[in-house]
Amino acid sequence: MFQDRFDRLLFAGLLLTVAVLAGLLITAPIDASHVSGRVMDRQLEQEMSYQARIAFLTRRYQPVIVQLGQGALPEALLTLEEISRDLPGEVHSDLLRGDVFFRMGQLDRALTNLAVAVRQNPDYVDSASPLNQRQLIDAVVSQGMPQLRDRLRAQPGNRSLEQVLKDGYYLQSRLAGGCE
Amino acid sequence: MPTRFTLIAILVSLFVIMGVTGCDKTVSGPVVRIGYMNCNSAAETLQRFKPLTAYLSEQLGRPCEAVPVDTQDFEEQFAAGAFDFGHFNSLLYIILKENQDVQLLATEKRGQFGSSTAGAIIVRRDSSIQSLADLRGKRMIYGPQLAPTGYLAQYNLMLDAGIDPERDLDYYAIPRGSFKHEKVIYGVYFGAFDAAAAPVLDLEIMTREGKISANDFRVLAQSEIIPYCTFGAAKNVDEELAVKFRQALLELGPDTTVTIDGEQVKVLKAAWIDGFEQREDRDYDLIRKMARRANMPPYQEF
Amino acid sequence: MSPNWTDRHFWLVVLAGSALGVLGVLLAVWGNPQNSGICVSCFVENSAGAIGLHDNQRMQYLRPELIGFVIGSAVCAVLFREFRSRGGSAPLPRLISGAFLIVGSAVFIGCPIKLFLRFTAGDLSAIAGILGLVVGVWVGLQGLSHGVDLGRSRDENPGSGLMVPALFLLFLVFLFARPAFILFSERGGAAQHAPALISLVVGLVLGALAQRTRFCITGSVRDGLLMGGRSPLIWGLGAFVLGAVVANLTTGQFQLGLYGQPGAHTEHIWSFLGMLLVGWLSVLIGGCPFRQLVKAGEGDVDAGLAVVGMLLGGGIVQSWGMAATAAGVSLPGKTAVLSGLVFILGISLLFRDRVRA
Incomplete structure (x- = not known):
C-alpha cells in the first residue's frame, strides 16, 4: 500500500486531516449560532411552528370548546361556520364538527367530518400529539360502523352509505396504526 | 393479405371511432x-x-x-x-x-x-327569554307553513314543550313575499319579534356570508334532524x-x-x-x- | 421436488427466514409501527427525511435497522472473506431502479418484507400485492430468459465497495450523536420505533444472516418459480411466513380482515401494480430493497447505487406526494407507478441481448 514516498505523503495528509477534523469536532463549542443558523435550527423551527399552530388553534377554537362544554351544539356549529369563513381550509373545524355531530347522534356526519380531518392532519390519531383525538374517533367508529353495516345490509348498493363506510374503514385503518 | 400490423391498426381505429361516437350523446x-x-x-x-x-x-x-x-x-x-x-x-x-x-x-x-337539516327557535343573545316556557305571551315569527324546518319543526318543538302556538303566544306572524327565512331571522335581529322559527341551514348560510354573527342569537331549541x-x-x-x-x-x-x-x-x-x-x-x-x-x-x- | 434436508445451508436459510419473520413482528411489539416491524421502503423514507431529503415532519428517523442490515452484511462478508468490490453494470439504470423500487413499495405501502408481514397479520388486502409481486417476478424472469440483461459487473477497486458501508457507518454516528441537521420526528409513524439499540442489533443479525444465505423475499419467489420445492429460498420464505404467523398470533397482533387494517388501503389494482413494479425491478437488478442493502454491504457497488437511488426515491415519494395512505393512492402515486412501468419496459427494450435470446 505504501510503496513510495508519495503514498506515505498521502497517508500522512490523511491522518493529519482526520486528526484536525476530530479536533475540530471535539473542541467546537456546542452553540448553533456558530454555524449556519438556518440548518442548525431546523428542528427547533419545526417544533416552534408546530407549537405556534397548536396555540393558535387552541385560541381560535376556544369559543367552540366552551360551547361544547355547555352543550350548546347548534351554536357551536354556527361558530364553526364563522371560523371557517376566516380559515376556509382549516380541518380543525371538520374535527370539531365531527365532535358536535357525534354528540348530536349524527354518526354518519361525524364519520365523514372526522375522516376529512384525519386525512389532512394525521395528528388527530397520533397519541404522541397534543392534538390527539383517538378517544373521540374510536368512539365514533365503534358506534357508527355496526349501525352503518346494518343499514347497508338493508339497502345494498346505496352509494351514499358506501361512501360513509369507506370513511369509517379509513378511520379504522388509521386507528389501527401502521406506517403512513 | 393484410399484415398483423394492419389488422391491429384497423381494430384500434374501430375502438377510437366507437369511443368518439360514444361521447356524442344525442x-x-x-x-x-x-x-x-x-x-x-x-x-x-x-x-x-x-x-x-x-x-x-x-x-x-x-x-x-x-x-x-x-x-x-x-x-x-x-x-x-x-x-x-x-x-x-x-x-x-x-x-x-x-x-x-x-x-x-x-x-x-x-x-x-349534508342531506339532513333541522329547525331552530332562536332569540337575540341579549333576550330575557331563557327557555321555551318563557315564550308564552311573546311575539314570534315563523317561516311559510309548508316549510319543514321553518314552521313544522318549530311548531312541534313548542307542542312538545307544552306550548300551543295558536293560543299561548301573544301573536305569531309569517312574512310575505320572497326571502321569508331571512326575514324571519332579521325580524328577531332587529327586535320586531321576540323569537323566530329559523331553519338551521339559513342560519348557517347567513353566518357564512357574514350577514349575521354566531354570537347574535341563542338557540332555545333545535328539532330532530330530518x-x-x-x-x-x-x-x-x-x-x-x-x-x-x-x-x-x-x-x-x-x-x-x-x-x-x-x-x-x-x-x-x-x-x-x-x-x-x-x-x-x-x-x-x-x-x-x-x-x-x-x-x-x-x-x-x- | 424436496430440498436436501441434510444440507447445512438449507437450514441456515430456514433460520434466516424464520428470524426475519419473527423479529419483524417483534419489532412492532417493541415500538415500530403496527405491521411495520421491518419495512425497508418505509425505513428508507424515514431515513431520507432524517437527512433532509423531504420535509414530512412525521417521517424523519434514521432507522437503525437499515444501518444494521448494511453493516451486519459487511462485517459478515469480511469475516467469511466474501467482501468483494464489484460493479460497473448499468450504473444509472440501477440508481433509477432503486428510486422506482421505493415508488412501487410506497404505493402499496410497504416493501416485500412488509407485504408478507401484513399478510401474516391477517391483512387480506396484501393478497393483491402478493399477486402483483409474483406476477412481477414472473415477468422479470421472462425478460431474463429473452435476453434482458443489465450487463455483467466486474471487480472494482476495493475502495468502491467500502463507500456504502462507510455511509451507513456515518449514519450510525449520526443516530447516536444526533447532530442538529439530522431530523427526528416527535410524532407520526417515524416517532414510533423500538429502542435504537435493539433495532440495531436486530438489523445486524438479520443483515449477517441474509448475507450468508442470500435470503430475500423476491429471490425466494424467483427461485420458487424456477425450481419449485428444490430451492432452499422458498423454504426460507415458508419459514418466514410460519414464524410471522405464530409471532402475530402469540403477541395478539393477528387481525383477519380486508378493511380497517393498519397502514393499508383497498385500491387493489394499485397494490397489484405497485408490487408488480417492485417484483419486476427486483429480478432485473438482482434483489428487493432489502437484498440491495445486504449486497451493498458486501461490496456490490451496483447495489450501492440502487441504495442511493432508494434514498433519493424515499425523498421524492414524500416530497411529491406519491406515497399512498390508508385513504388510497394519490394521482402522483399512480402516475409514478405507471412511469416506473414505462421505465422498466424501456430498459427491457434497450438492454436486450437479442442474439443470446
Missing part, C-alpha cells in the same frame, strides 16, 4: 318535465336549475324542461301530470308520497348537515328512466359542468347544492310524525 324523444319548487321566485328557480336540467338532459338522452312551481300549487300540478319529476322540500315529499305515490329518488346535500329537499318521480314514470335520473343525480360532483349559452357552468354550484344522497323513505317518518302532531297535510283533520 338528445331525442318526448320532453321530460321537471318541476322545481320555488324558494323565492320563478326567475331565481330557473336560473338555479337551468344547468342541472341541461345536465339531466345530457345524461338521460331526452330533452328536459324546467318548470318553476309555487309550493302551494305543487301537489295540484303533480296530480294533473304536469311533470315527470319534481324537486321539493321534505314535507311536500311526504304529502306527494301519501297522495300521489311519488317515488323517492335522491336527497339534496347542502351545508354542514331529510332536506328531495327529488322524486311521478308514479307513472318509466322505471328505467327513474333509475337513470337517480344515477345522474348521485354521480354529480362539484366539478361537473354543462355548457349554457356557450359557457361552461358548474352544475351544483349554480343550483346551490353540495351533492345528492340516496336515502330511504323511512328516513322521512320523523316528518310524518311531526305533521300528524301539528295537524298538517297530508294528515290534516278539520
Whole structure:
C-alpha cells in the first residue's frame, strides 16, 4: 500500500486531516449560532411552528370548546361556520364538527367530518400529539360502523352509505396504526 | 393479405371511432318535465336549475324542461301530470308520497348537515327569554307553513314543550313575499319579534356570508334532524328512466359542468347544492310524525 | 421436488427466514409501527427525511435497522472473506431502479418484507400485492430468459465497495450523536420505533444472516418459480411466513380482515401494480430493497447505487406526494407507478441481448 514516498505523503495528509477534523469536532463549542443558523435550527423551527399552530388553534377554537362544554351544539356549529369563513381550509373545524355531530347522534356526519380531518392532519390519531383525538374517533367508529353495516345490509348498493363506510374503514385503518 | 400490423391498426381505429361516437350523446324523444319548487321566485328557480336540467338532459338522452312551481300549487300540478319529476322540500315529499305515490329518488346535500337539516327557535343573545316556557305571551315569527324546518319543526318543538302556538303566544306572524327565512331571522335581529322559527341551514348560510354573527342569537331549541329537499318521480314514470335520473343525480360532483349559452357552468354550484344522497323513505317518518302532531297535510283533520 | 434436508445451508436459510419473520413482528411489539416491524421502503423514507431529503415532519428517523442490515452484511462478508468490490453494470439504470423500487413499495405501502408481514397479520388486502409481486417476478424472469440483461459487473477497486458501508457507518454516528441537521420526528409513524439499540442489533443479525444465505423475499419467489420445492429460498420464505404467523398470533397482533387494517388501503389494482413494479425491478437488478442493502454491504457497488437511488426515491415519494395512505393512492402515486412501468419496459427494450435470446 505504501510503496513510495508519495503514498506515505498521502497517508500522512490523511491522518493529519482526520486528526484536525476530530479536533475540530471535539473542541467546537456546542452553540448553533456558530454555524449556519438556518440548518442548525431546523428542528427547533419545526417544533416552534408546530407549537405556534397548536396555540393558535387552541385560541381560535376556544369559543367552540366552551360551547361544547355547555352543550350548546347548534351554536357551536354556527361558530364553526364563522371560523371557517376566516380559515376556509382549516380541518380543525371538520374535527370539531365531527365532535358536535357525534354528540348530536349524527354518526354518519361525524364519520365523514372526522375522516376529512384525519386525512389532512394525521395528528388527530397520533397519541404522541397534543392534538390527539383517538378517544373521540374510536368512539365514533365503534358506534357508527355496526349501525352503518346494518343499514347497508338493508339497502345494498346505496352509494351514499358506501361512501360513509369507506370513511369509517379509513378511520379504522388509521386507528389501527401502521406506517403512513 | 393484410399484415398483423394492419389488422391491429384497423381494430384500434374501430375502438377510437366507437369511443368518439360514444361521447356524442344525442338528445331525442318526448320532453321530460321537471318541476322545481320555488324558494323565492320563478326567475331565481330557473336560473338555479337551468344547468342541472341541461345536465339531466345530457345524461338521460331526452330533452328536459324546467318548470318553476309555487309550493302551494305543487301537489295540484303533480296530480294533473304536469311533470315527470319534481324537486321539493321534505314535507311536500311526504304529502306527494301519501297522495300521489311519488317515488323517492335522491336527497339534496347542502351545508354542514349534508342531506339532513333541522329547525331552530332562536332569540337575540341579549333576550330575557331563557327557555321555551318563557315564550308564552311573546311575539314570534315563523317561516311559510309548508316549510319543514321553518314552521313544522318549530311548531312541534313548542307542542312538545307544552306550548300551543295558536293560543299561548301573544301573536305569531309569517312574512310575505320572497326571502321569508331571512326575514324571519332579521325580524328577531332587529327586535320586531321576540323569537323566530329559523331553519338551521339559513342560519348557517347567513353566518357564512357574514350577514349575521354566531354570537347574535341563542338557540332555545333545535328539532330532530330530518331529510332536506328531495327529488322524486311521478308514479307513472318509466322505471328505467327513474333509475337513470337517480344515477345522474348521485354521480354529480362539484366539478361537473354543462355548457349554457356557450359557457361552461358548474352544475351544483349554480343550483346551490353540495351533492345528492340516496336515502330511504323511512328516513322521512320523523316528518310524518311531526305533521300528524301539528295537524298538517297530508294528515290534516278539520 | 424436496430440498436436501441434510444440507447445512438449507437450514441456515430456514433460520434466516424464520428470524426475519419473527423479529419483524417483534419489532412492532417493541415500538415500530403496527405491521411495520421491518419495512425497508418505509425505513428508507424515514431515513431520507432524517437527512433532509423531504420535509414530512412525521417521517424523519434514521432507522437503525437499515444501518444494521448494511453493516451486519459487511462485517459478515469480511469475516467469511466474501467482501468483494464489484460493479460497473448499468450504473444509472440501477440508481433509477432503486428510486422506482421505493415508488412501487410506497404505493402499496410497504416493501416485500412488509407485504408478507401484513399478510401474516391477517391483512387480506396484501393478497393483491402478493399477486402483483409474483406476477412481477414472473415477468422479470421472462425478460431474463429473452435476453434482458443489465450487463455483467466486474471487480472494482476495493475502495468502491467500502463507500456504502462507510455511509451507513456515518449514519450510525449520526443516530447516536444526533447532530442538529439530522431530523427526528416527535410524532407520526417515524416517532414510533423500538429502542435504537435493539433495532440495531436486530438489523445486524438479520443483515449477517441474509448475507450468508442470500435470503430475500423476491429471490425466494424467483427461485420458487424456477425450481419449485428444490430451492432452499422458498423454504426460507415458508419459514418466514410460519414464524410471522405464530409471532402475530402469540403477541395478539393477528387481525383477519380486508378493511380497517393498519397502514393499508383497498385500491387493489394499485397494490397489484405497485408490487408488480417492485417484483419486476427486483429480478432485473438482482434483489428487493432489502437484498440491495445486504449486497451493498458486501461490496456490490451496483447495489450501492440502487441504495442511493432508494434514498433519493424515499425523498421524492414524500416530497411529491406519491406515497399512498390508508385513504388510497394519490394521482402522483399512480402516475409514478405507471412511469416506473414505462421505465422498466424501456430498459427491457434497450438492454436486450437479442442474439443470446
